[in-house]
Amino acid sequence: MKRTAFFISDGTGITAGTLGNSLLSQFDGIEFKKVTLPYIDTLEKAHAVALQINAAIEEDQVRPIILDTIVNEDIRACIAQCNGMMIDVFATFIKPLEKELGVHSTYTVGKSHGIQEMNRYKDRIESVNFAIDNDDGARTQQYDRADIILVGVSRSGKTPSCLYMAMQYGIRAANYPFTEEDMALQGLPDSLEPHRAKLYGLTIDPFQLAAIRHERRANSRYASLDQCTLEVRTIERLFRQEQIPYINTTTFSVEEIATRIISEARLVRQI
Amino acid sequence: MKRTAFFISDGTGITAGTLGNSLLSQFDGIEFKKVTLPYIDTLEKAHAVALQINAAIEEDQVRPIILDTIVNEDIRACIAQCNGMMIDVFATFIKPLEKELGVHSTYTVGKSHGIQEMNRYKDRIESVNFAIDNDDGARTQQYDRADIILVGVSRSGKTPSCLYMAMQYGIRAANYPFTEEDMALQGLPDSLEPHRAKLYGLTIDPFQLAAIRHERRANSRYASLDQCTLEVRTIERLFRQEQIPYINTTTFSVEEIATRIISEARLVRQI
Numbered sequence: 001m002k003r004t005a006f007f008i009s010d011g012t013g014i015t016a017g018t019l020g021n022s023l024l025s026q027f028d029g030i031e032f033k034k035v036t037l038p039y040i041d042t043l044e045k046a047h048a049v050a051l052q053i054n055a056a057i058e059e060d061q062v063r064p065i066i067l068d069t070i071v072n073e074d075i076r077a078c079i080a081q082c083n084g085m086m087i088d089v090f091a092t093f094i095k096p097l098e099k100e101l102g103v104h105s106t107y108t109v110g111k112s113h114g115i116q117e118m119n120r121y122k123d124r125i126e127s128v129n130f131a132i133d134n135d136d137g138a139r140t141q142q143y144d145r146a147d148i149i150l151v152g153v154s155r156s157g158k159t160p161s162c163l164y165m166a167m168q169y170g171i172r173a174a175n176y177p178f179t180e181e182d183m184a185l186q187g188l189p190d191s192l193e194p195h196r197a198k199l200y201g202l203t204i205d206p207f208q209l210a211a212i213r214h215e216r217r218a219n220s221r222y223a224s225l226d227q228c229t230l231e232v233r234t235i236e237r238l239f240r241q242e243q244i245p246y247i248n249t250t251t252f253s254v255e256e257i258a259t260r261i262i263s264e265a266r267l268v269r270q271i
Numbered sequence: 272m273k274r275t276a277f278f279i280s281d282g283t284g285i286t287a288g289t290l291g292n293s294l295l296s297q298f299d300g301i302e303f304k305k306v307t308l309p310y311i312d313t314l315e316k317a318h319a320v321a322l323q324i325n326a327a328i329e330e331d332q333v334r335p336i337i338l339d340t341i342v343n344e345d346i347r348a349c350i351a352q353c354n355g356m357m358i359d360v361f362a363t364f365i366k367p368l369e370k371e372l373g374v375h376s377t378y379t380v381g382k383s384h385g386i387q388e389m390n391r392y393k394d395r396i397e398s399v400n401f402a403i404d405n406d407d408g409a410r411t412q413q414y415d416r417a418d419i420i421l422v423g424v425s426r427s428g429k430t431p432s433c434l435y436m437a438m439q440y441g442i443r444a445a446n447y448p449f450t451e452e453d454m455a456l457q458g459l460p461d462s463l464e465p466h467r468a469k470l471y472g473l474t475i476d477p478f479q480l481a482a483i484r485h486e487r488r489a490n491s492r493y494a495s496l497d498q499c500t501l502e503v504r505t506i507e508r509l510f511r512q513e514q515i516p517y518i519n520t521t522t523f524s525v526e527e528i529a530t531r532i533i534s535e536a537r538l539v540r541q542i
Contacts, residue, residue: 003372012530015293022286022340023364026376036540038530065371069293085371093294093358100336100356101274105297122486124525128431132403160399163434167525215393254395254438259283259309269307 004033004056004064008049008079010071013038019089020067032065040070046078053082120170120271127166127173127270134174135159140191143174147267149195150175152202153231154222155212157249157257161202164258170270171262183234188242200261201239201246206232208250275304275327275335279320279350281342284309290360291338303336311341317349324353391441391542398437398444398541405445406430411462414445418538420466421446423473424502425493426483428520428528432473435529441541442533454505459513471532472510472517477503479521 005024007016013036024032035056040049056064066084070076080086094105134142136159143149148165150158150173158175165171182189192199206229213223221227239246245264249257262269276295278287284307295303306327311320327335337355341347351357365376405413407430414420419436421429421444429446436442453460463470477500484494492498510517516535520528533540 012526014526014530015289018286018289019360023361023368026361026365027368027372027374028377029374030372038534065368085367087364087367089290090294090297092363094297096356096358097294097298097336101298101301103298103300106299121524122483125428125431125483126486128434132406132430135403157396159403160396160438163399164438167431167435167438212393212396215397253392255283255285259285263309 002031002033002060003062004035004060006049006053006056006064006066006068006084007034007036008040008066008068008070009036009038010041010075011038011069013069016067016069016089020065023067024065040075040079041072043075043078046075049079050082053079053084057083123170123271124167127170128163130172130174131159131162131166135162137176137191140176143191143195143198145172146174146195146198147172148174148200148261148265149192149198150202150261151178151192151199151244152204152246153178153209153235155209155216156202156204157254158202160254161249161257161261164254165262165267168258168271169262169267171267178231178235178238180231183231183238188238196242196244199242199244200265201235201244202257203232203236203239203246203248205248205250273302273304273331274333275306275331277320277324277327277335277337277339277355278305278307279311279337279339279341280307280309281312281346282309282340284340287338287340287360291336294338295336311346311350312343314346314349317346320350321353324350324355328354394441394542395438398441399434401443401445402430402433402437406433408447408462411447414462414466414469416443417445417466417469418443419445419471419532419536420463420469421473421532422449422463422470422515423475423517424449424480424506426480426487427473427475428525429473431525432520432528432532435525436533436538439529439542440533440538442538449502449506449509451502454502454509459509467513467515470513470515471536472506472515473528474503474507474510474517474519476519476521 005020007013007020009016017036037049040046053064064084067087067089069089071090098105133139148171150162152158154177162173162175165173176192206225209228209232210223210225217223247257247260276291278284278291280287288307308320311317324335335355338358338360340360342361369376404410405417419442421433423429425448433444433446436444447463477496480499480503481494481496488494518528518531
């Protein structure tokens with residue numbers, strides 16, 4: 001059975017979408033068609049949304065799930081006219097919070113960021129730039145400024161993990177790809193040795209590595225299962241021998257890899 | 272008044288953190304100390320969390336806000352012993368959803384990703400790689416594969432916006448920085464002309480641009496207010512003249528810039 005789910009917001013829709021996806025992922029057997037509608041901040045847009053919801057009801061022949069974080073009551077009311085199952089996130093939690101905190105909420109739509117947000121923006125840009133500058137072992141001389149250095153074979157997930165840590169948490173994450181030459185060494189490459197305490201390893205199932213590499217360079221030695229198996233075995237042995245903590249990324253999303261590393265390496269979220 | 276807020280999860284903590292930050296941002300006058308505790312998936316970890324919460328109560332002399340997305344009832348019960356204001360996100364919404372959908376939720380902790388998630392991972396890595404490869408006008412020959420090409424002066428927020436779109440939505444976003452030579456032209460640079468329909472402009476307040484550039488290259492002509500003002504005026508004139516849609520990034524977070532562009536340029540979220 002197909003079911004449409006609308007995540008509706010007067011802002012970016014990130015909160016509604018994150019919560020909605022998280023809740024619906026608890027229902028395995030149902031196929032959801034998810035529609036995120038951000039910036040619904042006028043009655044005119046709300047009317048258009050109502051039409052869209054009614055069209056979905058017509059098509060699905062079952063009422064949709066509507067999860068919203070809209071603050072303005074008139075806009076909500078306009079959408080609530082539709083025959084959907086409406087989950088009102090803010091109303092559910094804001095009232096008890098107001099009571100607990102003993103103040104009224106400001107309920108401000110699409111707040112622009114003040115000084116705190118400006119600093120957050122700068123921290124974030126700085127750490128994203130750091131991740132790009134220090135991607136793929138490009139500039140090992142900046143490693144003393146890094147919060148963490150991810151190490152692993154090519155295509156084991158280092159770059160997206162670094163960028164996610166930078167973007168979401170303002171962490172300065174560098175990464176260093178182990179080449180065949182590096183792995184022929186007894187021990188760590190010279191450029192990594194002084195930064196031993198910052199190293200964190202990524203490993204991956206050789207089959208998956210081969211599939212990922214195959215998309216980059218089809219039918220190459222680089223993408224062959226033999227080569228991938230050899231590299232993964234070698235790097236895992238090195239991680240154990242050098243006592244570098246590591247994580248197997250095979251079944252994890254980028255979010256999970258990043259948050260697990262932050263948690264296990266006890267990194268401090270900067271933003 | 273200081274108040275501690277705990278966002279607790281048996282997974283990454285992203286849902287709890289996103290919702291928690293969003294709810295608390297509605298309360299302007301209160302200073303929150305926010306603590307995200309991911310991967311609380313054993314009773315042992317729950318006991319440690321309870322100690323941490325009790326320590327916060329001792330210090331703040333007021334009960335904390337606890338927002339959790341923990342599935343396991345024993346683990347929740349252990350944390351619920353503390354004297355906090357507990358907001359149970361899943362229990363609040365899962366029961367009504369079960370009734371609506373006519374099925375029981377699977378309530379699975381830290382689900383590993385199946386084939387769908389694997390494809391999502393690949394799409395995402397591919398788009399992140401695309402953003403890095405096509406950062407800063409590096410490789411204009413790939414522009415025919417781009418979903419969007421952000422244009423603007425140096426440091427106007429192009430790179431983080433591209434990476435955010437790639438990471439969160441699997442959108443292939445390239446960016447092209449306008450140099451002084453480009454802006455001396457009548458019209459668009461040759462490499463952009465064929466891709467006119469994909470262009471989206473970023474502009475920024477000259478004061479903020481000067482502040483950001485100052486951090487990169489202090490006291491340079493590049494970072495001077497005169498130079499920044501001149502560049503911003505020139506690029507905005509160009510956007511209008513060439514009918515390139517554009518957004519002023521000054522008061523927006525990276526999330527907002529990215530989601531607004533996606534919404535206004537009607538890009539399709541790929542993941």
